[in-house]
Amino acid sequence: MIGADAKAAGSDLNGTGAPNAGFDNPVLQSQAMYRKLLGAMAQPGRILSCELSLDVPAPLWPTTAAAALTLLDFDTPLWLNPGAAAAPALGNYLRFHSGCPLVEATGNAAFAIISDPAELPPLDSFAAGTDEYPDRSATLLIQVERLDDSRGVILRGPGIECKQTLQAKGLPQGFWQQVQENHAGFPRGVDMIFCAQNQIAALPRSTQVEV
């Protein structure tokens, strides 16, 4: 359980007053969350459960918030989808706990939080890095209603022993074609982490997708 005692901190739904509490043990909770993120990125499409009890501002989910608290700081310009950017408590929360600057242009973001996959911009609008420095590329945290690895598209590539299926609910039309194009640009490309209510799964650029 990551962040078990955070519920007591109380929530701030109207965006006034103090931001919602972050991790109550930032050192160990961010370590635990990082191992989930690393495991997800190392095994694309594999769903990992994250038992979190974090009090987070809407429209963030605890998984997304925990990933953000773990990875973001003043070195990581962050882009928010319009729905998330319109929630003052969310911007307040991220600025307070991570100090990350918010950016307007997708191309300037090291990270992006997409709280509603319907508002996901084209993947190629984000930084894909260069051939010499493909690591200078964006990581997208995409909230999805549900993840299912018993069906869906077929994934192959590094981190996958044979093949892996994955379905994520609510992704926009044409998303998987964009993922194929993203993979075709390897080593350039963006990397994605899907955050469901209590689960995460990742999709790095190295993964081939068969729709």
Added chain:
Amino acid sequence: MTQAAQQAAIPDEQAEIDAGAGPDPNYNFAYLDEQTKRMIRRAMLKAVAIPGYQVPFASREMPMPYGWGTGGVQVTASIIGPDDVLKVIDQGADDTTNAVSIRQFFERTTDVETTTRTEDASIIQTRHRIPEKALSEDQILVYQVPIPEPLRFLEPRESETRKMHALGEYGLMHVKLYEDIATHGHIATTYAYPVKVNGHYIMDPSPTPKFDNPKMHRMPALQLFGAGREKRIYAIPPHTAVYSLDFEDHPFDVQQWEQPCEICGATDTFLDEVVTDDRGGRMFVCSDTDHCTRDQEAAE
């Protein structure tokens, strides 16, 4: 971090390490500050997403000299948690100075459980060897890397090696290996033998013997590489194709020994030649001491 604090953090071999007493309260968990861990953690995610590509990172001063595995130590410090069980090996052995020093460093700064048994470890930090026992998906292998750039001896300029990697211009590397064949009749490179990862990047497996290269191919464990002085992190995700470079008429092969290990009798392990007395006596024994000890126990 002041210099005094850094010096104070050097593991003192005389100091009693009180197991179970919790990490040393004078330091952050695993020594590194949280900002540094986040930076390294982000670099590792990119390294995993781009298998075999060397991600630059802002390597920190560690309370041990370069050459003592500061890159591997920073990688381990950024992933390790209280539930981990850590094994540290140097040349296959758990009891060498370098391995003992790094193990004590983490015992002191994290209070994690440590082990010499390969299968009991969740994180294995290594210098110069891959354990003989097959690793699992639940394990992470962290390599200490002195020189991460496999093309460096062909091209000293970083801007040029970056370009060569970007364009997949690896002809020079093949020429170098072929020169070995022309000179020696076979490829003479036996350590840091270059590999191609996922059909894309050529990577230095660190100074492991080429005997260990086949173990990297489709290894179920995540492999992370840290080079402290050179400030690079790279990775091989689980189950990833890792091929040792070779030629049709000179296929890759591994070292073989004419005799078995003189302690456990194993015929399928990497052997070290050790001097046994001052009259030039010598014997061949497994370099993986845990594996050798266990084989011996199993035989009894």
